[in-house]
Amino acid sequence: MSELTASEIAAVSPRSAVLRLPSVRPALLLLQTLAVPLAILLIWELSGRLGWIARGILPSPSAVAQGWWQWAFGHDAMGLNAYSGTWLANVAFSTKRVSQGYGLAILVGVPLGVLIGWSPVVARLVDPTVQALRPVPITAWLPFSIAIFGISAFGAIFLIALGAFYPIVVNSAHGARDVNRNLVRAASMMGASPIQMLLRVVLPSALPSICTGLRIGLGIAWTAVIVAEMIAVKSGLGYVLWDAYYIGRMDVVIADMVSIGLVGFLSDQLILLLAARLLRWKQQR
């Protein structure tokens, strides 16, 4: 076999690189991205159709899609179905509870966290309590929550707020603690008051860390709303999830799971967008 000379390689390779890259790579990338999900869907569909798994236990993707369609757009004329046409309402119920509980967690968690991180006195006063309660999982709070608030929306909001509160307060405190000493000195030589120092130096310094806390907190908020609705409330995606399981509607169960994933993903994107806006000074490097 004869070897290519350097000039031949130089003559051939640039052109082939130019010709091949744009056409092949996007298609290949798309295929690589979709291969595994498509294979899972295919095997799942086949396993139902070929009778590998009983339909009552695991409905096929097409059956789930059908059930979801009815759940979303169904009406009474389509037959006896407790969930017909209630999808949007249940998504709205859960989203509203997450917004309320998460909002409460932010309102309390960010200021408290920044104060814990900034002021050693506040840290000594509050931090031990926060750290002592933090290892108690929100699921363990369920009976307590029902005992105090009963079967009500506020019980769910309490659990969501509590769950989201911990990562928000811990990350806010971390961010405020790590504020650059020279920035504090710079503001103090300008004559900044304690309030100005907190709002105009410590808070913006802590923002990257706060945003991390907000993101983790949102994930926990969605976990909390599902748990709370399964037990402590009679509406929302979590309630439907458990209820559909009891009456053997596994198609609705799976459609519900995918719905939770979807709204969780979308709300996470929203937080990312907000963070990108708040931290645009950081992405300019």
Add this chain to the structure above:
Amino acid sequence: MSAIALRQVDKIYEGGGRLVTALDHIDLDVAQGTFAAILGPSGCGKSTLLNLVAGFEAPSAGAVTVFGQTVRKPGPQRAVVFQEAALFPWLSVWDNLVFPATIAGTPKAEYEDLARELIITVGLAGFEKHWPDQLSGGMRQRVGLARALLMRPQVLLMDEPFGALDAQTRLQMQELLLSVWERYRKTIVFITHDIDEAVLLADTVHVMSARPGRMQARIDIDLPRPRSIDLLMQDRFNALRREIFSLIRGAH
């Protein structure tokens, strides 16, 4: 009356269960409107000295006064230019520059003209909307200098402001500082470990020795003003730096 006066100042730190003397019986006088360089090796406590004048730290013994007032805490009469500029990364160049004015609650009309003038003086026109992260080290330090001048301070305290810059940028910044000093005639305390820099910029060079930090000598720099970096080539300049160099060598 001295603009800045230190009398028998000690600074002792406690570290690892033992006492470390950072500053030992320091006396220092800086006359109003003059440029004083504090020259010394690393670890001689020269930055600690500046922190005492700024009010960031308190002396263990002795008195630090600025225009007769004992320094108790940081304040806008004593503007500091930090080694790493210490700009707020979430604020644009312009917002960083006017930050001290907004902290003081000064009406816009009272600082805007000066801010615009300073932007041009330090050569940052056109960069007002940039973030600090988009600037080079030299440009960040220009913002830090302009920000300090916007405060219209009684004294300007500069903590090795050009120490982290490359040689060429440092020369540019030294020339800028010379022209800024001609224009605003502030009382300046300038910390450095660079003999050339101290001789080029200062009216008086205060030489410190390390461990413990002591004042070793005071040399008046009688080079005429206005100065430029052309001085670096002249005999008188070299004579002065040789004098200081032998002083420092004699101390070790």
